[in-house]
Amino acid sequence: MRLTRRQTFQAATAAAGVMLLAACGGGTGAGSAGQASSASGSGSAAGGAKTTISLMAAEYSKDNTKAFWDAFAKTYNEKYGHNLEVNVVSWDNIDQQSSTQIQNNQPPDILNLNAYASYAKDGLLYTSDEVLPAEVKSDILETFQKYGTYDGKFYGFPDLSSARALFYNTDLFTKAGIAGPPTSWAELEAAATKIKAGGNVGYALPLGPEESQGEFSMWLFNNGGDWKTDGKWTINSEQNLKTLTFLKGLATKGLTQNNPAKTNRADAFDLFKSGKAGMVIGFSPLAGDLDKDAKVKYAVAPFPSGDGSDSKTFGVTDYLMAFKKPGNTEAVKAFYELYYSKDQINTFIEKEGFLPVTKSGVEYFSTNQKLKVYLDTLPNARLTPTDDPTWDKIKLAVQQNLGAAITGDPKEVLDKLQKTAEAGG
Amino acid sequence: MxxxxxxxxxxxxxxxxxxxxxxxxxxxxxxxxxxxxxxxxxxxxxxxxxxxxxxxxxxxxxxxxRSRYSITGLRRGEAGWDNYANVLTHPDLPVVLRNTAIWVVAVVALTVVISLALAQLLVKDFPGRRVVRWAVIVPWAASLVITSQIFVLLYDYNYGLINHVLTTIGLRSESIDFLGDDRLTMASMVVVGVFVSLPFTTFVFIAGLNAIPDEVVEAAQVDGASGWQRWRMIILPLLRPALMIASVLNVIYVFNSFPVIYTLNDRNPGFSHDTMITFMYKLAFKSQEKDVGMSAATGVINVLLILVVVVVYLKVINWREETR
Structure with missing residues (x-):
């Protein structure tokens, strides 16, 4: 998941790193499996000893992320005496940097990423029993506990979440004579057709490699499908095929923007922000951008259902995972204790414009009317199977292949993904 | 050096x-x-x-x-030659190799031809020559990522300047999808590739042209050679060292070019418009393989590939010289 809108300069830093990589051709890697040789810092024996731990955090926004973590590190130091080295990395770069650090046997103590299961599978992470205070664990919403659990143990501690909903341009809707947001897929198609007649894009459909698994998740959850059902992969199920065929239909009828298979989410958002698209699946940061621009009149509604059941939302969470290193347990524990304290986590989530992951957080944000449409659905949000390490690869396979269904055969695309998943990625 | x-x-x-x-x-x-x-x-x-x-x-x-890596980057042990085998049997490798060949040949050939013309112009004395020379250097001085990003904006389907102009003056009724249409993607990238390679190549040729003594050209003129003959029979052969340096360096440079393709191709899923360099990067971080070992193997293969190409090219050049 890329939570931030991609920006030119992020791309610039990414490419700078990449050129370095290209120069030495794929990075080095002499580290071997097993434990990291030594934790940064010293004290391991005495509980009160001062330790330095490192955090690699993903950059959600230029303005807030670094400022928050710097202030956090200061409080952390004042309260516990340990030091926290903060390293904020852009989403474009973070996979590469964390992977390189692990190759070199120098992982950060805490890593903030959109996946954790592969790391748990490799035996690199602490479980909740080792580092998460009990009262924190019981405060985390059950949904997120469930998806953060690999092999019976809780490894993926959520830092924040988001939930998707349908954004529609009320000006375009009024102009096209549409009464309200669609509640079924047939209505959605009808609305898109009317908007298209006015010369605009009916529905902005991003199936490009940036995050096509997110877009497709929202659709398939609302048509009775899922990626995995009862522990078995069901990517090429009947319902999913119907869903993908419907999306292909939208594209071939010209109700979407040009070339949806090659449109990234950021580009679809740009279309909506410029007032050229009638509908798009969005989340709270998009609302934040729209409010700031104050250019487009829009409203947010639950996503319409394809099979007549209640609307479901696709939830996303990122993780703060802790790497096992000798002597860092106490400092890591203190980190979580502080992060999950109400004034820290809620400040962070509020500043970044996302949604809470704790029960106390839901309570804290419940007064915010703008977030109501998401918060109501959050406890029942459906997530992608992030608890399965195989998903870490399937996600990439979906990103690189799903778009092919728009010009090709949806069944073939889904069958191939299913086969990849059954083979364990 | x-x-x-x-x-x-x-x-x-x-x-x-x-x-x-x-x-x-x-x-x-x-x-x-x-x-x-x-x-x-x-x-x-x-x-x-x-x-x-x-x-x-x-x-x-x-x-x-030669190592086996987990998706997290953790080394899991020896892999022998497995990574190489996996790369060489990768279903998309033929497409990637073809793209690489098209990319390198098209960019280098167009660059050399256009640079020759540009250099010829820039050695002539004319008012404002200094300004034009500076202008030619600019794309070289700008960061490749920034240049590529500017082209992404120019090419854009919805707001791009090129499409805006085309539709406004009525040449086209609909926008052209320069970066999303499979038939146009490579050509659009080649244009940018040539654009960023021109300055260096042009200046190599300017240096080459300045090194040709005026007497030789004058002698040819006295002997009655036409303008084209003078260029073809005198100037071009004397430019040979500059041509060779420019093309060899460009082949290596263009082959290794990452930012242009990565930036312009970033919306396209799969490997259908990737060259060996972006293929290598995607294998490590973006594709479903996400395998550092395979990526490293591709890196080794890339070095060997470019080595072979350059050696063969130099051999061909020498052979022609000897048979003349």
Whole structure:
């Protein structure tokens, strides 16, 4: 998941790193499996000893992320005496940097990423029993506990979440004579057709490699499908095929923007922000951008259902995972204790414009009317199977292949993904 | 280069260094020779540099290419030649190789042809020549990522300047999808590739043209050669060294070009418009393989590939010279 809108300069830093990589051709890697040789810092024996731990955090926004973590590190130091080295990395770069650090046997103590299961599978992470205070664990919403659990143990501690909903341009809707947001897929198609007649894009459909698994998740959850059902992969199920065929239909009828298979989410958002698209699946940061621009009149509604059941939302969470290193347990524990304290986590989530992951957080944000449409659905949000390490690869396979269904055969695309998943990625 | 220049410094600098022993040695062994240890001392910075930034990474790269990695980057043990086998049997490899060939040949050929014309123009004296020369350098000075990003904006389907102009003046009723239409993606990228390669190549040719003595051209003129004949029979052959340097350096440079393709192709899923370099990157971080080992193996293959291409090219050039 890329939570931030991609920006030119992020791309610039990414490419700078990449050129370095290209120069030495794929990075080095002499580290071997097993434990990291030594934790940064010293004290391991005495509980009160001062330790330095490192955090690699993903950059959600230029303005807030670094400022928050710097202030956090200061409080952390004042309260516990340990030091926290903060390293904020852009989403474009973070996979590469964390992977390189692990190759070199120098992982950060805490890593903030959109996946954790592969790391748990490799035996690199602490479980909740080792580092998460009990009262924190019981405060985390059950949904997120469930998806953060690999092999019976809780490894993926959520830092924040988001939930998707349908954004529609009320000006375009009024102009096209549409009464309200669609509640079924047939209505959605009808609305898109009317908007298209006015010369605009009916529905902005991003199936490009940036995050096509997110877009497709929202659709398939609302048509009775899922990626995995009862522990078995069901990517090429009947319902999913119907869903993908419907999306292909939208594209071939010209109700979407040009070339949806090659449109990234950021580009679809740009279309909506410029007032050229009638509908798009969005989340709270998009609302934040729209409010700031104050250019487009829009409203947010639950996503319409394809099979007549209640609307479901696709939830996303990122993780703060802790790497096992000798002597860092106490400092890591203190980190979580502080992060999950109400004034820290809620400040962070509020500043970044996302949604809470704790029960106390839901309570804290419940007064915010703008977030109501998401918060109501959050406890029942459906997530992608992030608890399965195989998903870490399937996600990439979906990103690189799903778009092919728009010009090709949806069944073939889904069958191939299913086969990849059954083979364990 | 580094080695060459410090080699020279052994000859010139050591007698001047003021150490009597060195001077004596110098006298005994003749001009330009130095005691091996002294030579080593002078060479050591260069050797350290080469060991640090060439040899060490190469060894690590090779080691990585023979290792098995988890998706997290954790090394899981030896892989033998498996990574190489996986790369060579990758279903998309033929497409990637074809793209690489098209990309390198098209960009280098167009660059050389256009640069020749540009250089010819820029050696002529005309008012404002200095300004034009500066203008040619600009794309070279700008960061490749920024340049590519500007082209993404120019090419854009919805807001792009090019499409805006085309539809406004009525040449097209609909926008052209320069970066999303499979038939146009490579061509659109080649345009950018040529654009960023022109400055360097043009200046190599300007230097080459300035080195051609006026007398030769004048003599040809006196003998009655037409303008085209003069260029074809006199100037072009004399430009051969410049042409060779420009094309070899460009082949290497264009082959290794990452930012242009990565930026312009970023919306396209799969490997259908990737070259070996972006293929290598995607194998490590973006594709479903997400395998550092396979990526490292591709890195080794890339080095061998470019080596072979350059050696073959140089052989062909020599062969032509000998048969003339």
């Amino acid at each position: 580094a080695l060459g220049s410090s080699d020279r410094s052994v000859g010139t600098a050591s007698p001047a260094s003021g150490v009597p022993l060195t001077r004596q040695r110098g006298r005994h062994t003749g001009v330009g020779r130095a005691h091996p240890l002294v030579a080593l001392l002078w060479l050591s910075p260069a050797i350290a540099l080469i060991a640090g930034i060439v040899v060490f990474p190469s060894v690590m790269l090779f080691q990585a290419s």
